[in-house]
Amino acid sequence: MDNKKERIIHAAIDVFCEKGIEKAKVSDIVKKAGIAQGTFYIYFSSKLAVMPSIAQVMVEKMLVEINNKVKNSDSFIDQLKSVIEAVFSITKDFREIQAMIYAGLASAEFLQEWETIYSPYYAWMSEFLSLAKENNILRDTVDPDQTAVILIGLIESVAEQTFLYSHGDRDMAEIKKNEVLNFVLHGLGVKF
Amino acid sequence: MDNKKERIIHAAIDVFCEKGIEKAKVSDIVKKAGIAQGTFYIYFSSKLAVMPSIAQVMVEKMLVEINNKVKNSDSFIDQLKSVIEAVFSITKDFREIQAMIYAGLASAEFLQEWETIYSPYYAWMSEFLSLAKENNILRDTVDPDQTAVILIGLIESVAEQTFLYSHGDRDMAEIKKNEVLNFVLHGLGVKF
Amino acid sequence: MDNKKERIIHAAIDVFCEKGIEKAKVSDIVKKAGIAQGTFYIYFSSKLAVMPSIAQVMVEKMLVEINNKVKNSDSFIDQLKSVIEAVFSITKDFREIQAMIYAGLASAEFLQEWETIYSPYYAWMSEFLSLAKENNILRDTVDPDQTAVILIGLIESVAEQTFLYSHGDRDMAEIKKNEVLNFVLHGLGVKF
Amino acid sequence: MDNKKERIIHAAIDVFCEKGIEKAKVSDIVKKAGIAQGTFYIYFSSKLAVMPSIAQVMVEKMLVEINNKVKNSDSFIDQLKSVIEAVFSITKDFREIQAMIYAGLASAEFLQEWETIYSPYYAWMSEFLSLAKENNILRDTVDPDQTAVILIGLIESVAEQTFLYSHGDRDMAEIKKNEVLNFVLHGLGVKF
DNA sequence: AATGAATGAGTTTTCATTCAT
DNA sequence: TATGAATGAAAACTCATTCAT
Numbered sequence: 001m002d003n004k005k006e007r008i009i010h011a012a013i014d015v016f017c018e019k020g021i022e023k024a025k026v027s028d029i030v031k032k033a034g035i036a037q038g039t040f041y042i043y044f045s046s047k048l049a050v051m052p053s054i055a056q057v058m059v060e061k062m063l064v065e066i067n068n069k070v071k072n073s074d075s076f077i078d079q080l081k082s083v084i085e086a087v088f089s090i091t092k093d094f095r096e097i098q099a100m101i102y103a104g105l106a107s108a109e110f111l112q113e114w115e116t117i118y119s120p121y122y123a124w125m126s127e128f129l130s131l132a133k134e135n136n137i138l139r140d141t142v143d144p145d146q147t148a149v150i151l152i153g154l155i156e157s158v159a160e161q162t163f164l165y166s167h168g169d170r171d172m173a174e175i176k177k178n179e180v181l182n183f184v185l186h187g188l189g190v191k192f
Numbered sequence: 193m194d195n196k197k198e199r200i201i202h203a204a205i206d207v208f209c210e211k212g213i214e215k216a217k218v219s220d221i222v223k224k225a226g227i228a229q230g231t232f233y234i235y236f237s238s239k240l241a242v243m244p245s246i247a248q249v250m251v252e253k254m255l256v257e258i259n260n261k262v263k264n265s266d267s268f269i270d271q272l273k274s275v276i277e278a279v280f281s282i283t284k285d286f287r288e289i290q291a292m293i294y295a296g297l298a299s300a301e302f303l304q305e306w307e308t309i310y311s312p313y314y315a316w317m318s319e320f321l322s323l324a325k326e327n328n329i330l331r332d333t334v335d336p337d338q339t340a341v342i343l344i345g346l347i348e349s350v351a352e353q354t355f356l357y358s359h360g361d362r363d364m365a366e367i368k369k370n371e372v373l374n375f376v377l378h379g380l381g382v383k384f
Numbered sequence: 385m386d387n388k389k390e391r392i393i394h395a396a397i398d399v400f401c402e403k404g405i406e407k408a409k410v411s412d413i414v415k416k417a418g419i420a421q422g423t424f425y426i427y428f429s430s431k432l433a434v435m436p437s438i439a440q441v442m443v444e445k446m447l448v449e450i451n452n453k454v455k456n457s458d459s460f461i462d463q464l465k466s467v468i469e470a471v472f473s474i475t476k477d478f479r480e481i482q483a484m485i486y487a488g489l490a491s492a493e494f495l496q497e498w499e500t501i502y503s504p505y506y507a508w509m510s511e512f513l514s515l516a517k518e519n520n521i522l523r524d525t526v527d528p529d530q531t532a533v534i535l536i537g538l539i540e541s542v543a544e545q546t547f548l549y550s551h552g553d554r555d556m557a558e559i560k561k562n563e564v565l566n567f568v569l570h571g572l573g574v575k576f
Numbered sequence: 577m578d579n580k581k582e583r584i585i586h587a588a589i590d591v592f593c594e595k596g597i598e599k600a601k602v603s604d605i606v607k608k609a610g611i612a613q614g615t616f617y618i619y620f621s622s623k624l625a626v627m628p629s630i631a632q633v634m635v636e637k638m639l640v641e642i643n644n645k646v647k648n649s650d651s652f653i654d655q656l657k658s659v660i661e662a663v664f665s666i667t668k669d670f671r672e673i674q675a676m677i678y679a680g681l682a683s684a685e686f687l688q689e690w691e692t693i694y695s696p697y698y699a700w701m702s703e704f705l706s707l708a709k710e711n712n713i714l715r716d717t718v719d720p721d722q723t724a725v726i727l728i729g730l731i732e733s734v735a736e737q738t739f740l741y742s743h744g745d746r747d748m749a750e751i752k753k754n755e756v757l758n759f760v761l762h763g764l765g766v767k768f
Numbered sequence: 769a770a771t772g773a774a775t776g777a778g779t780t781t782t783c784a785t786t787c788a789t
Numbered sequence: 790t791a792t793g794a795a796t797g798a799a800a801a802c803t804c805a806t807t808c809a810t
Contacts, residue, residue, distance in 0.1 A: 004774090022240075026801065036775045041802065048214060102291045103213045115357055139378065146371040153349025154342060160294075161341055165307060179338040186331065187379035196791095218784060228792040230786080239784065388769090406624060410805060420771040422807080431805065432598075483678045486736075499741060523762065530755040533737055534730060541729025544678075549691060563722040570715065571763035580795090602780065612796045617781065 005043045007033040009053045016054075017096055052113045055101050059121050062090050066124065076137050077192075080184065083128070084155055084177050091159035092173075098160065122148050129188075139189025147188070155180055197235045199225040201249055204242045209288045244305045247293050251313050254282050258316065268329050269384075272376065275320070276347055276369050283351035284365075290352065314340050321380075331381025339380070347372055389427045391417040393441055396434045401480045436497045439485050443505050446474050450508065460516050461576075464568065467512070468539055468561050475543035476557075482544065506532050513572075523573025531572070539564055581619045583609040585629045592630075593672055628689045631677050635697050638666050642700065652713050653768075656760065659704070660731055660753050667735035668749075674736065698724050705764075715765025723764070731756055 011033035015024045026047055030040050044050050069082035091098060125148035132138050158180050166172040203225035207216045218239050222229050236242050261274035283290060317340035324330050354368045395417035399408045410431050414421050428434050453466035475482060509532035516522050546560045587609035591600045602623055606616050620626050645658035667674060701724035708714050738752045 025799085037801090038776065038803075039774055042773070047801080099294045102294050141374065143371060146368070147375065149353055149368075150346060150350055150372060150375050153353060154346040157345025157349045158342055161345060176338070176341075179335060180342060182333065183339065183342050183379045186381050187375045189378050217782090222793095229784095229794085230792055231790080233785070234790070409803090414772095421773085421805095422771055423769080425806070426769065486675045486678050525758065527755060530752070531759065533752075534734055534756060534759050537733025537737060538726060538730040541733045542726055545725055545729060560722070560725075563719060564726060566717065567723065567726050567763045570765050571759045573762050601778085613780090614782075614797065615795055618794070623780080 004033075004035060004039060005053075007035065008040060008043055009050060009057055012050045013054055013057065013094075013097060016100055017094065020096060051101060052117060054097065055114065055117050058090075058094060058097060058101065059117055061094070062086065062121060063124060065090050076132050076135070077181075077185065077190065079128070080190075081177075081181060083125075084180055084184075087152075087155045088159045088162070088173060088177060091156060092163050095160060095163050098156070122152065125152055132188075132190075137191055142188055150187075151184065154184065196225075196227060196231065197245075199227065200232060200235055201242060201245045205246055205249065205286075205289055208246070208292050209286070212288070213292045243293065244309060246289065247306065247309045250282075250286060250289060250293065251309055253286070254278070254313060255316060257282050268324050268327070269373075269377065269382065271320070272382075273369075273373060275317075276372055276376075279344075279347045280351045280354070280365060280369060283348060284355050287352055287355050290348070314344065317344055324380075324382075329383055334380055342379075343376065346376065388417075388419060388423065389437075391419065392424060392427055393434060393437045397438055397441065397478075397481060400438070400484050401478070404480065405484045435485065436501060438481065439498065439501045442474075442478060442481060442485065443501055445478070446470070446505060447508060449474050460519070460521050461565075461569065461574065463512070464574075465561075465565060467509075468564055468568075471536075471539045472543045472546070472557060472561060475540060476547050479544055479547050482540070506536065509536055516572075516574075521575055526572055534571075535568065538568065580609075580611060580615060581629075583611065584616060584619055585626060585633055588626045589630055589633065589670075589673060592676055593670065596672060627677060628693060630673065631690065631693050634666075634670060634673060634677065635693055637670070638662070638697060639700060641666050652708050652711070653757075653761065653766065655704070656766075657753075657757060659701075660756055660760075663728075663731045664735045664738070664749060664753060667732060668739050671736060671739050674732070698728065701728055708764075708766075713767055718764060726763075727760065730760065 008029065011029045012024075014032055015028045019028065024047075026040055027037065029050075030037050033040075044053075065086040066083060069086045070079045071082070074082070122145075126144045129138065129142060129144040129147055129151075133140075133142055133144060158176055162173055162176045200221065203221045204216075206224055207220045211217075211220065218232055219229060221242075222232050225232075236245075257278040258275060261278045262271045263274070266274070314337075318336040321330065321334060321336040321339055321343075325332075325334055325336060350368055350372050354365055392413065395413045396408075398416055399412045403409075403412065410424055411421060413434075414424050417424075428437075449470040450467060453470045454463045455466070458466070506529075510528040513522065513526060513528040513531055513535075517524075517526055517528060542560055542564050546557055584605060587605045588600075590608055591604045595604065600623075602616055603613065605626075606613050609616075620629075641662040642659060645662045646655050647658070650658065698721075702720045705714065705718060705720040705723055705727075709716075709718055709720060734752055734756050738749055
């Protein structure tokens, strides 16, 4: 059943979060998933081969979080705030996973896959900017596709940096988010 | 000789680039460095303990590249262009290492060290912005420290994305750099 | 259907030829046989339990080949030539299987079975010699049963050696066959 | 030290003899050799990779046994008897190893090696026959190289068959040896 | 009878680290 | 300092066999 594959992926995410990248073992994953060691290898050829599936889940989580936070009725600025909130929130919970995925990219035998997996995320952001541009809220020179990449990279990297160095300092996160919002608003040339 | 330590660090960089974080072995590193297995442990207490040294080298490389490209006599915009050039250039050559360092950060233990290592990089950028702000080139609301983090994250992440997905497409890099420059100029509220 | 059992045996022969004894898996056999993993165990109690059936098939092949080649109307020498031809021919095609069966013998459990399986082969050869002896063609001291073992061992081992070390060299096979024939004729004390 | 490699090879021979092919484990071998598990892999890349070394030792054992038994002062017939004794003796003690080596040959990635390893054995036998031929003891048509192969194959295969099917029956071995001797004397056309 | 996903004990294999030289 | 063979605990991975369907 595909149920088993799901369980492996989610167990893998949990274990990586708890134990960190280096110390996570397949045996931990299967224990958490409640399956036999051998079953793991029916679904994934090796420990590394789970990564694309994890990335997929992370993208899904991100899109769900964004959709939960961003209300169509809100103003563009509020929507942007919500996007930043969403990215910070997911990054806080899954910072290690994100780092692991980046590292996984490096040793990629999967490059083609990664593009496919991430495209919905970039596509959403691009669409979000397109809409705003059509509504004449952004400067004319904004290219939605290019800017989507910039926005995602910018927000994620600041979020990572935030939760990496300021464990528990809640104010710091708020300050960072505000600073990001402010910079992005100017970067996009948002008309108030 | 300190020469040996250097050789270990550079061999480690090479091996991590080639094999990725999971598969790099101490035996590969020492082979490449041309030293004995045991010698490694004279200079580094463990395999992970090389990481800070690698990060250090990367930061140095980055600052050297920036100092080579950025001329004090240039206008702020040209200097910014040069910074972007520098970051893209280093990222192109050492993308895997950057990813690895991010992942290495995750398995912490060294957190304190990391901040010390990276601070010259952030400090340079902050100083760069401070100077521009004093010269009234930027919008008043720019906070140099905060914005340094934003700028570095933004440029690096786009650079990574560029070289990860568009192997060899030279035009793509140019387009991305321009787009980044444009966005940053607006984000900083640069007065032309 | 008994058809399935046949398919398993022949698939097993193929797989053992291709992969060798150590690396052959039940999963390979069932894949080749086009049946489910579990079905294997309906027909054979374990992986090793196929071996006797394989040996049986090999003996049958050998006897069929001999019966095809050896004509009753031929002279003894021509019949002997044909026997050598037959053994060389089968060995050429199934060298790996023969070796595997020898190895399989080692892990016994089935010793009794093996004797039963091989006896028709030895019996044929013994009968062949008995007839010649009755016709006064062989030296008086030939013991048909003992000599059958000698003859089979002799021909098979040279054939194996031939096809193992002289891949594709057709002349070599002819030379070896002639040498074997010559030696055996003297060994049997054949009266011309 | 090369001492370790030796110990692994001899432990491997012991274990294969005791446990049979299928059931021998690397862990058994290292236990018997008195070394660590990992040490095995310094000297041999896998369990199968020990085989050529084992074959080498077997050839050496055989030549030592032959040299012990065959006295130059003996008549050719007595020398031949001693050769048969030697081959039967070694086969009795290491039948499983021989079978394993044959099977190993089948899955050969080592074919080239095997020829080199076995050549001293064939060379000895060829030289043995050459000498007898020069002394006019054999029929003129004997080709020493070809006949060496025939002789070795003949004696070994009967010996294997003997110890496989007549466990403990000492008389049977004697009968077989006599029969082989007799057949070979005729085959070689030995002049009494 | 047939299936094939699941099992998990058993094995191989790895590799960071040590230590006698 | 430098060496590199040796270690062995720890991990990955295999695969014959079972069993619910």
